[in-house]
Amino acid sequence: MRRVTDEADFVIVGTGAGGATAARVLSEAGFELALVEEGAYLSPEDRPRELIDAMARSFRGMATLATDSTVPMPLLQGRCVGGSTAINSGIIWRMPEDVRDDWRARFGLDALVGDRLDRAFARIEEELSIGPTDPSIAGEHNLLMQRAAERLGLPGRVIRRNAPGCKGSQRCLQGCPNAARQSMEVSYVPRALGHGARLHTNAKVERVIFEGNRAVGVRAGGLEIRARRGVIVAASAIWTPLLLRKSGVRHPQLGERFQAHPGAAMVGAFDEPVHMGFGASQGYEVPMRDRGFKLESLGLPPDMLAARLPGAGREWQERVARLGHYVQWGGLVRMEAKGRVRRGLFDGVSVRFEPTARDLAVLKDALLLTARMMFAAGAHEIYPGIVGLPEIVRSEEELAPLERMTLRRKDVHLVASHLFGTACAARDPKAGVVDEHLAVRGARGLYVMDASVFPTNLGVNPQHSIMGVVHAAAEALAERESARAAA
């Protein structure tokens, strides 16, 4: 097979929040870059409204990659230019202060979460026009959640997003048809390309090439890209550790400490029309940080909503015919469970992750509050989707069994997005696969710049934290490399 070659100062593997932000910083600092992306570049025209066609193009395995377990949990990831930023709702949260304090205290990451991170956040917020969801495109499913939060005195807030021109088309998952959401494929990737970076798509990197202990390039099928200064791996908390291990990197913590924010959702039926097809996909949230969870409105496509309606046959059809009268809200839990990622038989990967008893107790708390909020907003019935509860719950009193029960993993359908760990950063060489500069220990010129380096999960949506941390680390790398070149 004829091998195509390219050469650049840095090769960046992955174009999600981490890879694209590294590309944005390093390209503007004057470095020549080659970006390698396993998925395709999808323009807004390439992203159909129909869920099945959209997911086949932009989701990893149609969102069916799952944990290894007798009760598997699907793991959501994008697989296209922009990574998961191209399929999420663009929710933006700065890294909470308590997380930064924890990282300083337990992992010695003062440099990573210091002042430079605040400057990075401010710059990203300006560049991606981050702000609260525009009231004109709120949508009833968000307004109802706001009504519920106000009635119950909960600390709800309008979600801040990176979607300045959002028209409320409710297609975040399939891909914004108006390129309003500033996901990486419409923001930092084109910006890096404008500064001379080259993008190789549909190219799955199989290994990092080393000369001695120095990373000098990557190989992706028939493509070989040489790196003069370094290789940056940003392939996600699942694929980064596998690529490093396959390339010969060894560290006891590689693939360990896998963490996530799994969540579950329920559906509420209202007398008045909701028409979830209009509005920001996710425009309102109730962060309950002290209780370990966050509730969000979930404006999902009609297919996903209909699949959650109970029954089959005529009864189900009658519910589907009233699809404009439902909301779907869900709770994300900051789980304490830690899993691990290894090579596996199916799909080349094995992810082990089992929520602890405490995690499930927090999830129960989140689901109970979600149900109460639905009744507070005026729902006449809800479909909790929890074993042990009636399929249809018509009053708060009927939630009593949930209050009393010990929720088991198999009682509820969980989905995990927001994946962390597996190439943890720490100052202590025994604890960290990468150091506080995100350089891989035991290798030269090899860096990890994605959520793999997070030593803990966050309890909030991670995109902004990933971008901020990578922005700060890439900026420091550019300064070191520029100084080295000048010396």
Next chain:
Amino acid sequence: MTGVERRWTGLVLSSFSGSAAGFTVAEGPLAEGKVDYVSAAACFAGAASEKARLGFRVAVLLAWTAPLWMGRRFGMMGSLDAEERSAVLDAMSRHRFFFVRELCLLLKLIACMAIFRSPAARVRSGFDRPEPEAKRALSVIGGEEAA
């Protein structure tokens, strides 16, 4: 998919909506639209993970044979009428075993993705807001810490 798999898949997926025919939702509120369940299933199988592809095949087999192993009747799904098939799927969705419920949910999701590939089904469901309608404002509450 083999010819048998296509036949089983079409009949099982169409049974969520209570269809009498293989590829058409022939009665009820979703009527009038043609729904190609088999092509949706093929699209899913072409892009899904290896584990999910296996799971899908197992799910179709489980559903096809459900009348037998659920103790309802000595026969397969193909021997039941539309209403009975829907009742079997409904029972699977409430089964005591997690993997039966999850595989049934997977089938239901694929069936829904097939149905909502049809713009007509989407319109009839009322999911979208009819135009024009006055927009309602979401009041912005203060103290946004992320700024």
